């Protein structure tokens with residue numbers, strides 16, 4: 001089995017404690033870098049800072065536990081699951097635990113990024129060690145009180161028990177525990193003894209969400225705050241020329257109009273006035289760059305695929321030879337459009353830049369980096385920047401980029417007023433940092449009923465698949481294998497979008513495998529299993545997926561979906577993909593309604609190691625799968641002379657309830673460290689859907705969104 | 720600027736705003752009832768759903784000038800002395816992911832269940848189709864509406 005990047009540390013280095021002035025103990029821990037020798041957590045809970053610690057555990061003298069974690073919540077449930085891990089080892093009843101979001105004061109908090117589905121994976125060992133250490137301290141304090149050996153005592157559910165049956169609550173010993181040395185040798189629980197991990201825990205913010213309490217960035221207000229609407233160039237490649245704000249200033253509630261860079265900020269006493277004021281601006285835009293259109297991108301990307309100027313990212317064997325000796329060759333080109341993130345909560349940020357301090361509040365996935373960039377932008381010291389994170393109305397990668405926070409800081413710096421920048425939906429879609437348009441050309445050589453060679457070329461806007469992606473399946477499974485990439489630099493901004501690259505790559509490859517299976521006259525599931533037999537786990541350090549785990553996951557999906565044994569009128573498609581350290585296999589069941597596919601059911605098998613919070617985990621998988629289906633089916637976004645062609649949901653189509661399948665999720669049972677779930681459910685969904693549609697209609701889907709292909713297909717049939 | 724009187728969550732309020740101001744921004748910016756969300760501003764997403772005399776409306780698309788004397792309920796006023804069955808169901812099934820769309824979802828669901836206390840699955844899918852959830856928590860929303868219906872009967 002693969003080593004899950006186990007982090008090793010000495011408890012002395014990463015835990016510090018203090019006795020709270022108000023009673024109780026405060027445990028600060030930092031599991032990414034060692035705590036500095038002299039640092040101690042504050043004695044006043046109002047003074048929490050996350051400079052030296054990642055998170056704090058407060059155990060009050062009534063035994064109740066509060067976990068202060070600055071880990072941002074974007075809807076992945078880490079605000080619930082990470083505290084569950086601490087509470088498990090600390091061994092307190094979950095009902096006695098509350099979780100609070102901490103603010104960020106500086107740039108020292110390295111893993112304060114919600115993205116890449118990695119929070120759980122990196123936190124697993126450290127959170128357990130922290131909980132167990134805290135528990136041992138309490139046990140030691142109780143033993144000292146009783147004057148007996150700590151190893152003869154046990155602790156469970158917030159109560160410490162002596163060999164003679166005497167008991168002390170955690171609250172009874174916290175003040176003593178705060179004075180003790182931090183124990184070095186603690187043992188971790190066995191999975192079979194888990195009481196919290198593996199049980200459903202409702203989202204810790206549930207009561208606030210169902211009652212409409214202020215939680216999100218958009219809900220934040222402060223005294224004298226101006227609401228700001230920003231006018232940005234309508235097309236990529238344009239700059240501001242001249243503008244007339246007479247009509248804007250006549251709008252009731254508009255306070256001020258300021259130009260900054262190539263943008264104009266309209267400050268007002270309410271959101272509506274700010275939006276109206278922006279619409280009333282009369283701006284002359286100038287063009288000094290190329291205004292690009294989707295058709296230009298098509299030409300450029302095709303030229304890359306047809307050209308010789310690609311970078312080799314992985315090469316095994318001799319692909320050229322394999323193709324020269326092949327009986328048959330299959331070659332396909334797959335295309336995808338740009339995609340906006342469309343977080344339900346549009347981008348927004350509050351900033352108050354004053355002489356003594358820079359106060360920032362809002363939804364952001366990268367607080368530390370953003371604070372640093374803001375310090376730079378407005379020439380302030382990083383220590384002056386105080387950034388508070390709010391709950392986020394979705395992220396999907398968009399909130400990794402702090403552009404909106406930088407805008408707020410710049411405007412507040414110019415006007416010396418507290419401001420909140422609010423993107424309208426139109427702003428949000430038009431000033432995006434999009435999933436880049438990409439094309440893949442995949443070819444395979446077949447000989448004697450076997451896949452002998454595999455060659456994948458990627459042509460993308462702005463950047464290419466990163467990290468270990470070229471080593472994902474089928475790397476290692478096919479003797480002659482080559483991945484090459486090239487990109488075209490565009491002035492359209494692009495970035496990470498839920499499961500970057502693999503969100504589209506998985507569809508391309510998994511559709512391709514379906515066709516390969518057809519050519520080989522093999523069952524598509526069997527083809528994957530056969531290929532996986534060629535992979536020896538651990539042989540190639542670059543290959544992170546495990547053939548064994550993938551095989552088990554595929555088998556579970558096939559079994560639970562009744563693969564190959566469906567009712568009349570139901571068609572199935574299969575896909576499996578490893579990404580973000582998690583193995584996923586999916587089977588999509590569709591039927592046809594008036595010739596159009598109706599996606600009825602998706603059966604998902606997931607190996608994400610130990611499942612910390614099953615209800616939260618399933619929610620993530622369901623969301624990822626439906627998101628994958630929705631964007632593969634409907635997601636379309638194009639440019640005409642630098643201008644996005646859709647800016648709101650009247651023309652940009654997102655999947656809605658009537659189009660959603662019911663998702664059935666099954667987890668592979670094992671004792672391995674948990675891995676993330678925010679992303680891995682998405683990549684296989686599009687491929688499994690394409691394969692099901694092909695099974696039902698014979699229509700090959702080489703281009704996303706599928707709906708455009710299906711419409712064309714329908715038009716052709718009618719003609 | 721004009722003065723308007725309405726009842727919001729059972730309380731009489733008087734507000735002075737421009738007459739084209741959508742109810743959504745009156746609720747959020749003037750009355751500080753921020754549970755009602757902005758998602759699109761053009762009636763496409765349902766995040767801003769509230770009740771006008773018990774019936775679900777899109778608060779982003781209704782100007783205040785048409786609401787003089789009307790009776791509005793927002794998510795903050797959905798519960799009486801105890802949670803509304805829809806809220807109970809949402810909690811029981813742990814519906815939210817990011818949570819942003821959920822107030823609108825619950826307001827649509829509660830108004831729908833008043834009109835159709837015994838919905839089948841197709842009814843639920845039709846009724847909820849106007850509410851987007853970018854996190855795609857649709858499966859749970861669907862189940863929660865059915866569960867709420869059960870709780871109400």
Ligand code: FES
Pocket residue numbers: 756757758759760761762763764765766767768777778779780
């Ligand atoms: S904000 Fe009103 S429907 Fe979207």
Ligand code: FES
Pocket residue numbers: 075344393394815816817818819820821851852853854855856
């Ligand atoms: S829960 Fe995030 S938009 Fe619905």
